[in-house]
Amino acid sequence: MATAAETAAMRRAIELAALGLGFTRPNPVVGCVLLDPAGHVVGEGYHQRAGGPHAEVHALRAAGARARGGTAVVTLEPCNHTGRTGPCAQALIDAGLARVVYAVADPDATATGGARTLRAAGVDVASGLLADEAEEGNAAWLTSVRRGRPHVTYKYAATLDGRIAAADGTSQWITSEAARADVHRLRAVSDAVVVGAGTARADDPQLAVRGVTGALQPLRVVVDGSATAVKPGARVLDDTAPTLVAVAEHADTAHLDGLCDVLRLPRTTTGHGEGAHRGLDVVALLAALHARGIRSVLLEGGPTLAGSFVAAGVVDRVVGYLAPALLGAGPAALAGAGIPTLTGALRLDMTEIVRIGPDVRITATLPPKES
Numbered sequence: 001m002a003t004a005a006e007t008a009a010m011r012r013a014i015e016l017a018a019l020g021l022g023f024t025r026p027n028p029v030v031g032c033v034l035l036d037p038a039g040h041v042v043g044e045g046y047h048q049r050a051g052g053p054h055a056e057v058h059a060l061r062a063a064g065a066r067a068r069g070g071t072a073v074v075t076l077e078p079c080n081h082t083g084r085t086g087p088c089a090q091a092l093i094d095a096g097l098a099r100v101v102y103a104v105a106d107p108d109a110t111a112t113g114g115a116r117t118l119r120a121a122g123v124d125v126a127s128g129l130l131a132d133e134a135e136e137g138n139a140a141w142l143t144s145v146r147r148g149r150p151h152v153t154y155k156y157a158a159t160l161d162g163r164i165a166a167a168d169g170t171s172q173w174i175t176s177e178a179a180r181a182d183v184h185r186l187r188a189v190s191d192a193v194v195v196g197a198g199t200a201r202a203d204d205p206q207l208a209v210r211g212v213t214g215a216l217q218p219l220r221v222v223v224d225g226s227a228t229a230v231k232p233g234a235r236v237l238d239d240t241a242p243t244l245v246a247v248a249e250h251a252d253t254a255h256l257d258g259l260c261d262v263l264r265l266p267r268t269t270t271g272h273g274e275g276a277h278r279g280l281d282v283v284a285l286l287a288a289l290h291a292r293g294i295r296s297v298l299l300e301g302g303p304t305l306a307g308s309f310v311a312a313g314v315v316d317r318v319v320g321y322l323a324p325a326l327l328g329a330g331p332a333a334l335a336g337a338g339i340p341t342l343t344g345a346l347r348l349d350m351t352e353i354v355r356i357g358p359d360v361r362i363t364a365t366l367p368p369k370e371s
Helices: 004-018 055-067 088-094 114-120 131-137 139-147 177-188 197-203 282-291 303-311
Strands: 031-035 041-046 071-076 099-104 124-127 151-159 192-196 219-223 243-248 261-265 267-270 277-280 296-301 317-323 349-356 359-365
Touching: 004 031, 004 041, 004 055, 004 071, 004 099, 004 131, 031 055, 041 055, 055 071, 055 088, 071 131, 088 114, 099 114, 099 131, 114 124, 131 139, 139 151, 151 177, 151 303, 177 296, 177 317, 177 349, 177 359, 192 197, 192 303, 197 219, 197 296, 197 303, 219 282, 243 277, 261 282, 277 282, 277 303, 282 303, 296 303
Parallel strands: 071 099, 099 124, 151 296, 151 317, 192 219, 192 296, 219 243, 243 261
Antiparallel strands: 031 041, 031 071, 267 277, 317 359, 349 359
């Protein structure tokens, strides 16, 4: 059973792990706190970048000899393999730790086994402390390992009656400057930002992170089946960040030569009846992004592309920004999701409601059976 000091240390480790969001692709975010035998904190660390020292190594360097005989509190089971860095399980053994408490077991077949190695060396090992909180903070990487695709957050901004634009197509700006700044925070912790052809035509978005100090720019992805929405001079083709345009297998992309990467995908039909939509295969898109090391995707629209993702069952989280405004007409936030009747509605788990300026940000997750 965990002590009060270990529980407090795990909360701190989860906070530390979050500092790595947006910087560790394709690795997980991990935090570590070291306690001396009396339960006092003697070292902290987190995984800061892919290829760099892991959280445990940073914490061990900070603690030095004070860690001997103490406890390591880690958000993820210490790794057991040698990659660009050495195995953390062995580093903890060499440092003389008497106990290791971790939140989440490592599901990666390559790296797992750290707990077994620690126990074999006589180290007392406990698992599962604040596991739900640690899982939430590492959702992107855990999804990528368990499901073989990136974690997908579907983000939209709408009026209280669910409109993302007016009847005449105008949409800038429905939400406040504060809400838009918060979206840049979401981009900053994502590996890729994805929009559809309609959004590319209507808004000419840049899709880059602005106003977040030190942020790494995510990959910008435009799903443009006919290869007609993104043209030379589009803002998404500037040199701010890399860009990938996903097109149908036989689309003419000569005008994009030298301007961005092009990914050719098969077409597929999502939805049924009047709500059916034929577009690019979003499951194949996510598989291709996963192969490129993308572990988290921020899906920014529009409604048809979002509907394709929902219909394919590949949305893990929804973040909706709601403005205190009514339009009464105009496109809805979601279209073509393949849900013909109320009994088929996807019921989400509300995890957070936050006031941002005059707007409200609602975060919800899809239960595992729906995702």
